[in-house]
Amino acid sequence: MLQSLIFDMDGTLFQTDKILELSLDDTFNHLRALNQWDTGTPIDKYREIMGKVWEALLPIHSDEMRKYTDDYFLKSLVENIRKGKGALYPNVKEVFSYLKENNCSIYIASNGLREYLEAIVDHYDLNNWVTETFSIQQIQTLDKGELVKTIIKKYDIKYAAVVGDRLSDINAAKDNGLMAVGCNFDFAQEAELAQADVVIDDLKELKTIVSNINSSLSI
Structure with missing residues (x-):
């Protein structure tokens, strides 16, 4: 699972x-x-x-x-x-609700600074679904792979996926033996996405991916 x-x-x-x-x-x-x-x-x-x-x-x-x-x-x-001048991508909360209903824990690993991340999480009430948000400030190396490793160790995660739009996210997944889901959104680059295990154009596609993976593992 x-x-x-x-x-x-x-x-x-x-x-x-x-x-x-x-x-x-x-x-x-x-x-x-x-x-x-x-x-x-x-x-x-x-x-x-x-x-x-x-x-x-x-x-x-x-x-x-x-x-x-x-x-x-x-x-x-x-x-x-x-002030509400930003926005989440479409379907974030729908997907988060689906993941929680299917016993899939949610974490955020970002190169953003703590104050910035906390503002987003608080404004959009993401803590209703997110277990913990991690900032690159929490590790000395400033390497996203190390940040993901910190999450894995803290929560004893065995099987997970990293979801992101850039090569640093894809590499962070591969460095830790996780599935890499590339997001073909605003800042994405085709050459970087080509290195992901799967590429999505909308976050709601994660519902099908998670369902298919869990169904195959339960057989």
Whole structure:
């Protein structure tokens, strides 16, 4: 029986696009007010370089100003979530309810920061279904495979799947001997999804996947 599903957050459960541009605009408007920026908001560049974002977007600024900007951006993201300006992907709660009804535990493993993840979980009442949410901040290596391993060890999980939209999610599954479910959503890339065990276009497809797996194992 498929014991657990471990979900990514951004681009898998939460439609990050809904608040990304809005929060980036808030942040760069603030920089303009501080006379630290005088052109348009670099949203396209942000999409290209998610990772070491502020070094790339603010190449001539000090590390102190980059840290200040990053903190402000996080604050803006959280405020926009709490104002209801974001959204879950379709069918998240329907799928979560189905999984719980079928004795499948749910976890979240995300590269997002704790405060950001807590804002999403709280606003959408995801703790009604999710056993625990894990942030990459909880491990020193910042490796998603290690984060998933932490969940497996803590909850003694034997058979599970990782559900996510990026290669880091797929690799996290494979590194731990789990099934990798790739989500063909907003941030997904075809070459990365090709490495998943199965690819879905809608979260509701998980209901069929879980049902088929559990039926085959019960035979």
